[in-house]
Amino acid sequence: MQNNHHSGHPNSTAMNMREKEKYIENFNFPFCEEASKYQKVAKIGQGTFGEVFKARDINNPKKYVAMKKVLMDNEKEGFPITALREIRILQLLKHDNVVNLIEICRTKASAANRYRSTFYLVFDFCEHDLAGLLSNVNVKFSLGEIKKVLQQLLNGLFYIHYNKILHRDMKAANVLITKLGVLKLADFGLARAFSTNKNGMPNRFTNRVVTLWYRPPELLLGERNYGPPVDLWGAGCIMAEMWTRSPIMQGNSEQQQLTLISQLCGSINPQSWPGVEHLELYKKMELPQEQKRKVKERLKPYMKDPYAIDLLDKLLVLDPSKRADADTALNHDFFWTDPMPCELGKMLANHSQSMFEFLAPARRATQINRHHAIPRPTTSAVQDSGYQDRVF
Amino acid sequence: MPGWYFDKQELKHTPSGAAGLDYKTEMRYRKEGARFIIDTGMKMDLGYNTTATGVVYYHRFYMFHSFQQFPRFVTACCCLFLAGKVEETPKKCKDIIKIAKALLADNKFATFGSDPKEEVMTLERVLLQTIKFDLQVEHPYLYLLRYAKCLKGDKAKLQKMVQMAWTFVNDSLCTTLSLQWQPEIIAVALMYLAGKLSKFEVVDWVGRNPAHLRWWDMFVEDVTMDLLEDICHQVLDLYSQPEVKSSSESPPPGASRPAAASPSNQSTSRQSNGATTSTTASSASTASSTSEKTQISPETVPPPVNTRIPPPSDVPYPYQTFTHAPPPISYGTPVSFAPPVNTPPPLLGPSPIPSLLSAPPPNAFPPFVNQPPPFTPVVPPPNASFFGNGLPQGHTRHRPPFFPP
Ligand SMILES: Nc1ncnc2c1ncn2[C@@H]1O[C@H](COP(=O)(O)OP(=O)(O)OP(=O)(O)O)[C@@H](O)[C@H]1O
Ligand SMILES: [Mg+2]
Numbered sequence: 001m002q003n004n005h006h007s008g009h010p011n012s013t014a015m016n017m018r019e020k021e022k023y024i025e026n027f028n029f030p031f032c033e034e035a036s037k038y039q040k041v042a043k044i045g046q047g048t049f050g051e052v053f054k055a056r057d058i059n060n061p062k063k064y065v066a067m068k069k070v071l072m073d074n075e076k077e078g079f080p081i082t083a084l085r086e087i088r089i090l091q092l093l094k095h096d097n098v099v100n101l102i103e104i105c106r107t108k109a110s111a112a113n114r115y116r117s118t119f120y121l122v123f124d125f126c127e128h129d130l131a132g133l134l135s136n137v138n139v140k141f142s143l144g145e146i147k148k149v150l151q152q153l154l155n156g157l158f159y160i161h162y163n164k165i166l167h168r169d170m171k172a173a174n175v176l177i178t179k180l181g182v183l184k185l186a187d188f189g190l191a192r193a194f195s196t197n198k199n200g201m202p203n204r205f206t207n208r209v210v211t212l213w214y215r216p217p218e219l220l221l222g223e224r225n226y227g228p229p230v231d232l233w234g235a236g237c238i239m240a241e242m243w244t245r246s247p248i249m250q251g252n253s254e255q256q257q258l259t260l261i262s263q264l265c266g267s268i269n270p271q272s273w274p275g276v277e278h279l280e281l282y283k284k285m286e287l288p289q290e291q292k293r294k295v296k297e298r299l300k301p302y303m304k305d306p307y308a309i310d311l312l313d314k315l316l317v318l319d320p321s322k323r324a325d326a327d328t329a330l331n332h333d334f335f336w337t338d339p340m341p342c343e344l345g346k347m348l349a350n351h352s353q354s355m356f357e358f359l360a361p362a363r364r365a366t367q368i369n370r371h372h373a374i375p376r377p378t379t380s381a382v383q384d385s386g387y388q389d390r391v392f
Numbered sequence: 393m394p395g396w397y398f399d400k401q402e403l404k405h406t407p408s409g410a411a412g413l414d415y416k417t418e419m420r421y422r423k424e425g426a427r428f429i430i431d432t433g434m435k436m437d438l439g440y441n442t443t444a445t446g447v448v449y450y451h452r453f454y455m456f457h458s459f460q461q462f463p464r465f466v467t468a469c470c471c472l473f474l475a476g477k478v479e480e481t482p483k484k485c486k487d488i489i490k491i492a493k494a495l496l497a498d499n500k501f502a503t504f505g506s507d508p509k510e511e512v513m514t515l516e517r518v519l520l521q522t523i524k525f526d527l528q529v530e531h532p533y534l535y536l537l538r539y540a541k542c543l544k545g546d547k548a549k550l551q552k553m554v555q556m557a558w559t560f561v562n563d564s565l566c567t568t569l570s571l572q573w574q575p576e577i578i579a580v581a582l583m584y585l586a587g588k589l590s591k592f593e594v595v596d597w598v599g600r601n602p603a604h605l606r607w608w609d610m611f612v613e614d615v616t617m618d619l620l621e622d623i624c625h626q627v628l629d630l631y632s633q634p635e636v637k638s639s640s641e642s643p644p645p646g647a648s649r650p651a652a653a654s655p656s657n658q659s660t661s662r663q664s665n666g667a668t669t670s671t672t673a674s675s676a677s678t679a680s681s682t683s684e685k686t687q688i689s690p691e692t693v694p695p696p697v698n699t700r701i702p703p704p705s706d707v708p709y710p711y712q713t714f715t716h717a718p719p720p721i722s723y724g725t726p727v728s729f730a731p732p733v734n735t736p737p738p739l740l741g742p743s744p745i746p747s748l749l750s751a752p753p754p755n756a757f758p759p760f761v762n763q764p765p766p767f768t769p770v771v772p773p774p775n776a777s778f779f780g781n782g783l784p785q786g787h788t789r790h791r792p793p794f795f796p797p
Pocket of ligand 2: 173174187
């Protein structure tokens with residue numbers, strides 16, 4: 001038995017190590033296949049956690065997948081807890097409007113990688129992401145199609161919230177759409193489970209989540225006991241973006257984001273939002289007062305449909321307890337009046353190219369400046385700041 | 393799709409066995425590793441869920457690799473490290489190693505090599521691949537509490553039974569039961585055992601119907617008495633095994649120590665006579681605490697006799713775990729438990745995930761709209777005024793029921 005040797009014999013330990021390396025290299029893990037079963041086709045995304053590739057199943061060449069690399073280079077604590085969360089949550093969520101995790105693959109351990117396998121999350125491939133679609137002026141959504149997008153988005157949110165999962169990174173780039181027009185919520189890298197605290201203990205979640213432009217006011221004010229409404233704020237931002245084609249509030253700091261929110265949704269104070277005064281950063285942040293709520297007024301030039309405006313008005317509500325939840329939103333007349341939601345497949349069939357945010361980096365800034373009704377964003381590296389902001 | 397359940401034959405033909413380790417020693421290594429995870433978890437204030445998850449990973453790991461190849465305490469640390477992250481109670485790798493160093497004898501800790509952290513990190517990848525990234529593991533605790541809520545009868549006795557069953561569940565981690573049976577079945581069996589030992593007979597329960605012969609017929613199907621007895625004895629056998637005091641003090645393979653309970657005692661207990669069993673057990677407990685005292689050496693931190701895994705604040709039942717001995721059964725002293733049993737204990741433990749269990753299976757989730765609406769897409773001209781007349785009424789009329797009634 002090797003483990004009977006004594007300490008202080010570096011040779012036997014080293015030997016053991018080499019033996020083990022060989023063992024790991026040769027062990028054929030029955031449940032974790034090699035990434036080489038897929039052939040990389042193109043890089044389609046670059047996220048905080050690693051690259052995303054489009055790849056083809058070698059044994060089934062018609063089958064395309066997206067492979068998201070688990071970045072482990074700078075991990076002091078081994079396999080990242082964020083990736084573990086993402087995997088666990090994805091394994092649990094099986095729904096038409098949630099991206100499907102097929103398996104987790106590995107590269108073979110070898111001397112070349114210092115016997116450290118790399119891991120990939122393998123997903124069903126979706127042809128587009130919503131950010132990519134919105135940045136392409138040739139992609140035009142009819143009202144019925146917009147309804148279909150939003151209905152599927154809310155349907156996915158309803159499902160994950162019902163299963164006690166918060167997404168915490170709602171944004172157009174994390175909303176995928178297949179060529180047949182099926183929407184899939186993706187990127188559960190920041191998601192986590194929540195429980196409605198029956199024991200009276202408030203949650204102590206980190207509020208450093210959600211890309212800045214989609215971050216709800218309660219998170220910006222330091223709330224840690226938050227819940228599903230954080231995702232519905234993001235849904236509201238995405239909803240407006242279906243018409244504006246650009247994120248509607250592009251702050252470059254948390255302070256500026258709060259200012260933009262106040263300018264659109266009205267002043268943040270105990271009248272508009274009872275209890276806000278107890279939030280940790282309420283006193284520390286500058287909250288412009290005397291601001292009128294202008295959601296309807298400002299978005300009307302883009303969103304002609306009164307039902308749409310009304311639903312948006314119920315999503316972009318400052319007070320999270322009064323914000324519409326997914327169920328309420330799905331019940332809104334917007335989805336139940338003509339034109340009814342209609343399939344996107346036909347429209348998407350006109351576009352044979354995949355559209356991803358990563359492949360269309362120049363979007364946003366150029367378009368948005370034409371829209372006077374929307375505050376001008378500060379363009380310098382704004383988008384990056386959204387990423388850097390995330391702390392785990 | 394690999395199942396994580398094995399029959400007894402498969403449990404006897406493991407990689408360790410194939411590499412020449414005898415079955416008894418393998419079982420002892422499993423028990424020691426599990427104990428070590430429990431001890432370490434306890435020292436680090438990790439909850440019962442994290443600890444139990446770590447132990448299940450450990451048992452699964454050695455269905456695919458041998459103890460000869462991967463020294464058990466490194467694996468145990470690695471399992472606890474991963475379970476900590478999975479159960480949202482992360483602990484730093486170096487802190488786990490620090491505790492391991494304190495708990496283990498030098499020659500055991502030597503298996504961690506010259507760079508213990510590196511050793512655990514390398515192993516983590518092997519572990520993840522081995523367990524198929526099946527991170528989510530359910531434990532009997534949740535079911536124990538859920539089932540207990542349905543049982544009627546003397547409150548104090550019921551609580552005592554639940555408390556005892558809880559300790560049996562803790563101790564069952566040291567067996568391979570988690571590789572054999574689903575947590576529901578283990579919960580039923582160990583509640584049955586605790587009921588016998590504490591003389592609490594369940595005669596009525598909430599939701600009873602004429603088809604139910606036993607209370608557990610409500611929760612599990614096709615569970616025979618033989619199966620329950622078999623599960624109970626696998627746990628009871630722990631108490632009659634030679635004392636493995638602490639992970640650092642285990643005898644080398646083959647070295648036999650005086651058994652705490654004689655084989656004849658053990659076979660008596662197999663008749664599942666509650667009284668006999670408890671006698672056997674208490675003699676084992678006496679023996680173990682005696683041997684414990686004589687074995688303590690200055691270098692090793694003596695483990696507590698009664699290992700307590702701290703309960704989450706929302707588990708209403710006080711409990712203790714006695715990894716070496718079944719809980720003492722004293723009928724004389726009434727123990728008062730604060731919350732009445734029919735106050736529903738919060739079944740959602742500290743792990744954020746268990747709540748998901750109550751959700752309907754994802755497949756049963758109907759889409760909001762089954763039929764595509766009969767409209768063809770209209771591509772609007774730029775700046776076209778979209779259809780819309782009047783303001784929404786703000787109430788819901790059109791949506792079909794989401795859930796079938
Ligand atoms: N299943 C998929 N099919 C097609 N494209 C995908 C798929 N999954 C991810 N992508 C693309 O890769 C991009 C990044 O993926 P994802 O958001 O999951 O990674 P990330 O590293 O977590 O990014 P972020 O920095 O936003 O957190 C997505 O925006 C999308 O464009
Ligand atoms: Mg993303």
